[in-house]
Amino acid sequence: MAGHVHKYGDHVDTDVIIPARYLNTSDNAELAAHCMEDLDAEFITRVRPGDVIVAGVNFGCGSSREHAPIAIKECGVSCVIAKSFARIFYRNALNIGLPIVECAPLVDETEAGDEVEVDLAAGRARNLTKGTEYSFPPLVGPAAELVAAGGLVALVKARLPAG
Amino acid sequence: MPGMTLTEKLLAHAAGRDGVRPGDFVTAKLSCVLANDMTAPIAIREFRKMGAERVFDRTKIALVADHSTPNKDILSATQTKTMRDFAREQDILHYYETEAGIEHILLPDKGIVLPGDCVIGADSHTCTYGALTAFSTGVGSSDCAAAMATGECWFRVPETLRFVFNGELQPWVGGKDLILFTIGQIGVDGALYRAMEFGGSAIHALEMAGRFTMCNMAIEAGGKNGVMPFDEKTKAYVDARATREYTVFEPDADADYAHVYEWNAGAIEPQVSAPFLPSNARGVSELKDVAIDQAVVGACTNGRIEDLRVAAGILKGRKVAKGVRCIIIPGTHDIHLRATREGLVETFLEAGAMVSTPTCGPCLGGHMGVLAAGERAVATTNRNFVGRMGHPESEVYLASPAVAAASAVCGRICSPEEL
Numbered sequence: 001m002a003g004h005v006h007k008y009g010d011h012v013d014t015d016v017i018i019p020a021r022y023l024n025t026s027d028n029a030e031l032a033a034h035c036m037e038d039l040d041a042e043f044i045t046r047v048r049p050g051d052v053i054v055a056g057v058n059f060g061c062g063s064s065r066e067h068a069p070i071a072i073k074e075c076g077v078s079c080v081i082a083k084s085f086a087r088i089f090y091r092n093a094l095n096i097g098l099p100i101v102e103c104a105p106l107v108d109e110t111e112a113g114d115e116v117e118v119d120l121a122a123g124r125a126r127n128l129t130k131g132t133e134y135s136f137p138p139l140v141g142p143a144a145e146l147v148a149a150g151g152l153v154a155l156v157k158a159r160l161p162a163g
Numbered sequence: 164m165p166g167m168t169l170t171e172k173l174l175a176h177a178a179g180r181d182g183v184r185p186g187d188f189v190t191a192k193l194s195c196v197l198a199n200d201m202t203a204p205i206a207i208r209e210f211r212k213m214g215a216e217r218v219f220d221r222t223k224i225a226l227v228a229d230h231s232t233p234n235k236d237i238l239s240a241t242q243t244k245t246m247r248d249f250a251r252e253q254d255i256l257h258y259y260e261t262e263a264g265i266e267h268i269l270l271p272d273k274g275i276v277l278p279g280d281c282v283i284g285a286d287s288h289t290c291t292y293g294a295l296t297a298f299s300t301g302v303g304s305s306d307c308a309a310a311m312a313t314g315e316c317w318f319r320v321p322e323t324l325r326f327v328f329n330g331e332l333q334p335w336v337g338g339k340d341l342i343l344f345t346i347g348q349i350g351v352d353g354a355l356y357r358a359m360e361f362g363g364s365a366i367h368a369l370e371m372a373g374r375f376t377m378c379n380m381a382i383e384a385g386g387k388n389g390v391m392p393f394d395e396k397t398k399a400y401v402d403a404r405a406t407r408e409y410t411v412f413e414p415d416a417d418a419d420y421a422h423v424y425e426w427n428a429g430a431i432e433p434q435v436s437a438p439f440l441p442s443n444a445r446g447v448s449e450l451k452d453v454a455i456d457q458a459v460v461g462a463c464t465n466g467r468i469e470d471l472r473v474a475a476g477i478l479k480g481r482k483v484a485k486g487v488r489c490i491i492i493p494g495t496h497d498i499h500l501r502a503t504r505e506g507l508v509e510t511f512l513e514a515g516a517m518v519s520t521p522t523c524g525p526c527l528g529g530h531m532g533v534l535a536a537g538e539r540a541v542a543t544t545n546r547n548f549v550g551r552m553g554h555p556e557s558e559v560y561l562a563s564p565a566v567a568a569a570s571a572v573c574g575r576i577c578s579p580e581e582l
Contacts, residue, residue: 011351011352011440013546013548013549015527015528015546015548015549015550015551016548016549016550016555019528019550019555020201020527020528020529020551021528021529021533023201023230023527023529024201024231024235024236024238024239024242025238025242026204026205026208026242038549038550038555039549057352058351058352058355058385061351061352061385062287062382062546062548063286063287063527063546064202064284064285064286064287064289064301064302064303065201065202065303066202066205066285066303066304066305067205069303070205084352084355086352086355086385087355087356087385087387088287088301088302088303088382091302091303091306092302092303092305092306095303095305095306096305141188141317141319142188142317151305152209152305152306152308152309153209153212153213153305153308155309156213156215156308156309156312156313157212157213157214159313160213160214160215160312160313
């Protein structure tokens, strides 16, 4: 996957990713239409399929609302790369199949608009604009199983007794 | 094996293991799975997608209408109906919509969560129940759906940070001030992926209400959970409510902590967290010239009867400042009734405050007190992020019920000492 970078700072909370005033719906497209609205009102007009969000520490802190990673995924973002993630957002992203990567050096050396390519399986990311390359550790344990299964719905579906 | 922290013991118990260490992956049996009117609709959708037909145990699921209640618009009413229909279809024992209230005040008060339990909820403030010496943590709707189907959830056993508060609390200082102080010291990601275990004489001196407040905001430091020691106050609270057996755990003396913080609670003045992070905590005396448009007492953080008594004690015989909207939100129907019988509601109304039915409402900018651009509130809620209570150009200052009520009277942030 590859796309252009939208860059943000530390502690991007789920209230700015999808403000609660829009949580009176569970419609994915409706949620996506307001993605990042209170942090960057122009984001939704700039974002293109495949784009990458790059941010600082504690991305997705605050509310447990799964609406946040849903909104990000639904508006076409292919991956979120941050220095660290809040734990509920981290689980939610893995569960719904939104790729996320922790890679601090890339965050420090990447600017808005750069083109970034991510190979999750290989644990490698490249900033094509700057010609830099980074590696990140693979997922382990249940998180790796989740991604391999294609998300939590698929995982549970396979484990539940049929009918 | 070396000693275990409280959280390690609770997770080992839930996973049916003799012991666990930080970094272990465990599958825990859940005592309760929670969702609300905002998170349940997605959980129900995912539950169906998983091919699940029945919940794992109709007595171990709690569905609570609280975020938009009473339903604020047609879309919210439709979301609540989705949850209500599911609760009826599955014959969910703990479905609460009327005679209900805010989930994290309601569940402990109804005796649904008990010491030793392992609980997940599709709401980040599910960590509140750690005050009962239980393991509880917030998850998203998909994890909630999987748990409703299977009764299980996987966890990575977190490292534990221990917070010891000794000394005698100053007047007007309580659980809210201690947790705002803590977050101010360690930052909003200071406990990321970690458990927060509290202890010390000042913690044992707190009533249960203050302990719930502290565990409620563990997530505001990035914590996986917060947990309080079990003592005679916990026992009195639980025994008045429990209808089943519970298990009491305590940390081992040789437990291995990632870090131990020790603070003199007697040196801490009432705390206020300035926008736009809960970690912007400072003494109330540093912020006392900040004018306010609104004061809110309520939320899962501070909507308990003890909180209302403190606010009423300050508002009694006084008036809310001209131009300030003071909104009081009892946490549950039972608390509302009790506050009415104790005369607190009359005190609030005589002071010029508004009293709302139980709801999360303004805390998340939903309804019942949303802010316009440029407006500023002091609130007993738990988050002051950009746009949290309304317009992205509004501001929220987090404080205790005492400081919020005193500020309502002064028309600016102030300490009750100033009145």
